[in-house]
Amino acid sequence: xxxxxxxxxxxxxxxxxxxxxxxxxxxxxxxxxxxxxxxxxxxxxxxxxxxxxxxxxxxxxxxxxxxxxxxxxxxxxxxxxxxxxxxxxxxxxxxxxxxxxxxxxxxxxxxxxxxxxxxxxxxxxxxxxxxxxxxxxxxxxxxxxxxxxxxxxxxxxxxxxxxxxxxxxxxxxxxxxxxxxxxxxxxxxxxxxxxxxx
Numbered sequence: 001x002x003x004x005x006x007x008x009x010x011x012x013x014x015x016x017x018x019x020x021x022x023x024x025x026x027x028x029x030x031x032x033x034x035x036x037x038x039x040x041x042x043x044x045x046x047x048x049x050x051x052x053x054x055x056x057x058x059x060x061x062x063x064x065x066x067x068x069x070x071x072x073x074x075x076x077x078x079x080x081x082x083x084x085x086x087x088x089x090x091x092x093x094x095x096x097x098x099x100x101x102x103x104x105x106x107x108x109x110x111x112x113x114x115x116x117x118x119x120x121x122x123x124x125x126x127x128x129x130x131x132x133x134x135x136x137x138x139x140x141x142x143x144x145x146x147x148x149x150x151x152x153x154x155x156x157x158x159x160x161x162x163x164x165x166x167x168x169x170x171x172x173x174x175x176x177x178x179x180x181x182x183x184x185x186x187x188x189x190x191x192x193x194x195x196x197x198x
Contacts (some may be wrong), residue, residue: 007069012079013156015062019086020169022055026093027141031100033131040130045097052094059087075155082151083127089144096137103130 029048031040062083066076103126113119 007066007073007076007079009073009075009155012075013152014080016152016155018084019055019059020145020152021061022058023086023090023141023145023148026052027138027145030138030141032133033127033134040100040104040134042101042108045101045163049094049097049101052090052097056087056090056094059083061089065115078151079155083147086144086148089140089147092140093137093144096133096140099133100137102132103127103133106158146191 026048029051031045032038033040039108063080066072066080066083069076106126110119111125114123
């Protein structure tokens, strides 16, 4: 895959934020046990593992493009490190979903035995393993997204207002419904100082 190399702080900050959004999107797709609308399905889980594999490839490409650039900007090493570090949580999420797919396959195979005591115990254990694996995937994707949002804030152009907006979005981006970076909210500490000043 080839593309023109654009390594300005703004373009790199946007690339980091776009990748963080991809982590958030994958987190939003995770199945939810015992939820009739989002219950785990082996086909959907396998598809998501494939998508996470593509995300890992994209992260590798981001690192490669910058590492191979002979004329690196001062901030490039920081950006490269951030993309490289994000491979681990993406891989961890994919591995956890692999465990989910394994347990789902077992549950499908033993469906006809579900009323036998031994099979029932094994199936209940499989559900617990699956729930733990989904929690691991959720935490990994959450951490990966937050790390990339924070990295984006450190390489953004130094305009004070833009920097503040990006810093706030890094802390509020923990949920998919976080406000966009141009929404300003009053920081807690200054508000407290104003209240005490009255």
